[in-house]
Amino acid sequence: MTPHKCVLIGASTGGPELIEKIAKILPKKYPFPVCVVVHFPLHFSASFAKRLNEHSAIQVLEAVEGMKLQSGTMYIAKSGQHMCFEKNKDAIVIRLQDKRENEVFIPSVDEMFLSAKNVFDPENILAVLLTGIGNDGASGMVELKKAGAVTIAQDEKSSTVYGMPKEAYLRGGVMKVLPFDGIMHEILRYGEKM
Numbered sequence: 001m002t003p004h005k006c007v008l009i010g011a012s013t014g015g016p017e018l019i020e021k022i023a024k025i026l027p028k029k030y031p032f033p034v035c036v037v038v039h040f041p042l043h044f045s046a047s048f049a050k051r052l053n054e055h056s057a058i059q060v061l062e063a064v065e066g067m068k069l070q071s072g073t074m075y076i077a078k079s080g081q082h083m084c085f086e087k088n089k090d091a092i093v094i095r096l097q098d099k100r101e102n103e104v105f106i107p108s109v110d111e112m113f114l115s116a117k118n119v120f121d122p123e124n125i126l127a128v129l130l131t132g133i134g135n136d137g138a139s140g141m142v143e144l145k146k147a148g149a150v151t152i153a154q155d156e157k158s159s160t161v162y163g164m165p166k167e168a169y170l171r172g173g174v175m176k177v178l179p180f181d182g183i184m185h186e187i188l189r190y191g192e193k194m
Contacts (some may be wrong), residue, residue: 002091004070005032005124007187010109012039014160016048019130020178023074025184030168030191034058034074035083035116036076037109039132054189064106067094072161087168092119095124105136109164113140118129122147126190128183129174131159135167150177150190152183 011019015038018188026034040048046062052074052170053060060074061067068091069075077083082097087148095115099106109129116125117140127144129137130152145151151174153165158180168174 002087003031003033003188004067004121005126005129006069006116006120007034007190008112008119008124009036009128009130010039010132010137010160010164011130012136012164014131014136016040018123019076020052020055021180022184023052023056023058023060023163025188026191027055028057028059030058030074030101031071032119032191033069034098034187035063035069035077035112036074037077037083037106037112037137039136040067040079041104045076045079052076063096065094065096069094077112078104081113082115084111084179085119086193087119098173101141105134107182109137109154110140113137113144117144117147122149126151126187127151128187129153129165129168130180132160132164134163136169137164138167138173142167144172145173145175150175152178152186154183155179 049062156162
């Protein structure tokens with residue numbers, strides 16, 4: 001069955017250990033897909049996904065072209081490619097896209113956010129922006145909030161680098177600013193809202 005809701009998480013510096021903590025608290029039967037973009041060096045995403053999968057109840061996979069989004073699975077964006085989505089008649093599938101000229105962030109949180117906005121009802125999206133340098137994810141989060149998504153950013157105190165979440169907040173894209181523990185609680189709670 002095609003999932004009707006999703007959780008989107010973007011992070012950069014300081015993000016991998018937080019993504020690991022989230023993966024470890026999510027139940028095997030979490031009712032929605034969880035899609036994650038982290039600014040990893042090339043070839044790092046596969047080993048990261050594999051390690052998380054070995055230590056988490058929820059299934060964790062590196063995103064692969066054409067892979068169907070399924071509930072109870074966390075998808076880690078592939079290093080060096082954008083993770084986007086496409087809706088076909090019976091599924092929402094992952095589409096990997098190469099870097100375009102002058103792009104700084106690859107994979108990009110903004111690309112994931114904006115792509116998800118086009119295939120899911122935005123009111124069925126929980127978008128989270130965690131610690132990280134720069135402004136990736138801020139523009140996409142603004143658009144998601146305007147469209148009715150729930151948008152959450154990590155607070156300064158619990159962030160390693162308060163760049164990405166701060167930028168989203170300053171641009172008006174954030175509904176809630178929370179410490180990391182509060183964000184984990186919100187993701188779990190979101191899974192209880194069928």
